Amino acid sequence: MSYIEIRNIFKIFGPTPDTGLSLARGGVNKDEILARTGNTVGLHDVSLSIEQGETFVVMGLSGSGKSTLIRHLNRLIDPTAGQVTFGGEDILAMDIPTLNAFRRKRLGMVFQRFGLLPHRNVIDNVAYGLEIQGVDRSTRQEAAAKWISRVGLAGYESKFPDQLSGGMQQRVGLARALATDPEVLLMDEAFSALDPLIRSDMQDELMKLQEELHKTIVFITHDLDEALKIGDRIAILKDGKLVQVGRPEEIILHPADAYVEAFTRDVNRGRVIRARSIMRPIEDGLPAHDPNYIVDENERLEDIIAKSLSTESPIGVKDTTNGIVGLIERHRIVEIITPTSP
Ligand SMILES: Nc1ncnc2c1ncn2[C@@H]1O[C@H](COP(=O)(O)OP(=O)(O)OP(=O)(O)O)[C@@H](O)[C@H]1O
Ligand SMILES: [Mg+2]
Known part of the structure; x- marks a missing residue:
């Protein structure tokens, strides 16, 4: 179990939260629930696990539910449904x-x-x-x-x-x-x-x-x-729903949907993406690799690009033990810096 566990939280603001809750559970969307009942869906079935010692970022557009989510962690607000625990302790029972x-x-x-x-x-x-x-x-x-x-x-x-x-x-x-x-x-x-x-x-x-x-x-x-x-990890909210959780590179390289993809389109990929997440892993090491064209597994894409400009050979990627664990070919770099829409 993770340090902070958020389990199936719904938060419905308004005159009849229970009605809003059953509609939300029945798959009716936020706008329609508001129009039909006057209730606002703050959070819709959000579950998250946050590890001890990590920097966990929650992001999303205005009104997506970020503040509502964090207010559940200090119990400034109580959920309409769901659980929140810290180190196994149910804070809703305090x-x-x-x-x-x-x-x-x-x-x-x-x-x-x-x-x-x-x-x-x-x-x-x-x-x-x-x-x-x-x-x-x-x-x-x-x-x-x-x-x-x-x-x-x-x-x-x-x-x-x-x-x-x-x-x-x-x-x-x-x-x-x-x-x-x-x-x-x-x-x-x-x-x-x-x-x-x-x-x-x-x-x-x-x-x-x-x-x-x-x-x-x-x-x-x-x-x-x-x-x-x-x-360390990022959760993306939209209309009170959790759209994606992942490491920064995962979010950029594998956006869960068009909403996340639109968010990430203008990001400086060179600064976020590291060698290890784009390399082609190799099993048995390499016989010989020009030491000028080897990068650390944590090297940023922008620095890898700089190195790759002066060679036709793939760039070697070394791990902490200095063994070559992967290769990055030129076409892979081009693919990463010029993403196509999903
Ligand atoms: N006390 C409240 N009463 C009624 N509706 C609320 C209340 N608090 C939040 N909401 C609604 O819940 C939804 C999520 O609001 P929230 O404040 O969590 O968004 P946010 O992501 O923090 O936005 P921002 O970036 O503008 O701070 C919005 O539709 C908002 O109108
Ligand atoms: Mg806010």
């Missing part, structure tokens, strides 16, 4: 005190609009979660200072939120979420309000932290480039 303790100790949240307390300085904002947990002042100030420095804000401890740029405020938001050492970070469009360059910095920062921390991160975005960059 009473209020247990649920509050679960949220405080095991979850960290980072919001799109930062959600900082305006009258508290940076260190007191970051220490807030620990304060709620009843941790004494000197311990929490020490922990907060450590996290402030980890997110690159040492020296800003006594500034107030309105004295910081948006990117800096979101670093405070991230430090605050991490200060309680949660198992899971929930991030709903956390970087979407930031300027592109700052946003890219924050993505890098998060990935760098994650390399050391191995938190379970559920990250929501409507930006495919962001999803492909930071996600």
Whole structure:
């Protein structure tokens, strides 16, 4: 069993959720349910397994159900039907005190609009979660200072939120979420309000932290480039339904349907696709291969293209033990960079 299990969740908003639920189960679509009953289908039979330590991205267009899904993980909303478990524990069965303790100790949240307390300085904002947990002042100030420095804000401890740029405020938001050492970070469009360059910095920062921390991160975005960059796996929602779940390369190389294909069409494939997922595997190694034309299995397609331009021979792909495990021929590269519609 995975760390977070979401099982057959339906969420129907509106006056008669049970009626909406039976129609949804009967295969009636979202628009028709709304027209006939005034109920909105938020999520339709969504099941997902999220592993401990992975960065799991949920993406989809506006209204596809992303926020509704993440709100089921902290139980800000209860499903109309279905189950949610964390480490085997049914969070829908928790009473209020247990649920509050679960949220405080095991979850960290980072919001799109930062959600900082305006009258508290940076260190007191970051220490807030620990304060709620009843941790004494000197311990929490020490922990907060450590996290402030980890997110690159040492020296800003006594500034107030309105004295910081948006990117800096979101670093405070991230430090605050991490200060309680949660198992899971929930991030709903956390970087979407930031300027592109700052946003890219924050993505890098998060990935760098994650390399050391191995938190379970559920990250929501409507930006495919962001999803492909930071996600170990990506789930794509459409009209409340799960359309596809997979690694970034799987999503790009094997889109589940025309909707995903349309999403992925303009992606910079060279940056996302790695050697191992496009190579033709070979069993027995190679007798001899020009060392100039060998790439690591994690090499990006853009770098492989650069190498392949100066040779007619296939590019060899080596694994961590330096054995040649596959070949990439020129025609394969052409095929990958010029996709045809399914
Ligand atoms: N509290 C609510 N009451 C009624 N309908 C709701 C409520 N919350 C969400 N919905 C509906 O559920 C669907 C999914 O909404 P949700 O907010 O989860 O989308 P989203 O993918 O997060 O969109 P965005 O990218 O705009 O944030 C939408 O049709 C929305 O109108
Ligand atoms: Mg949303």
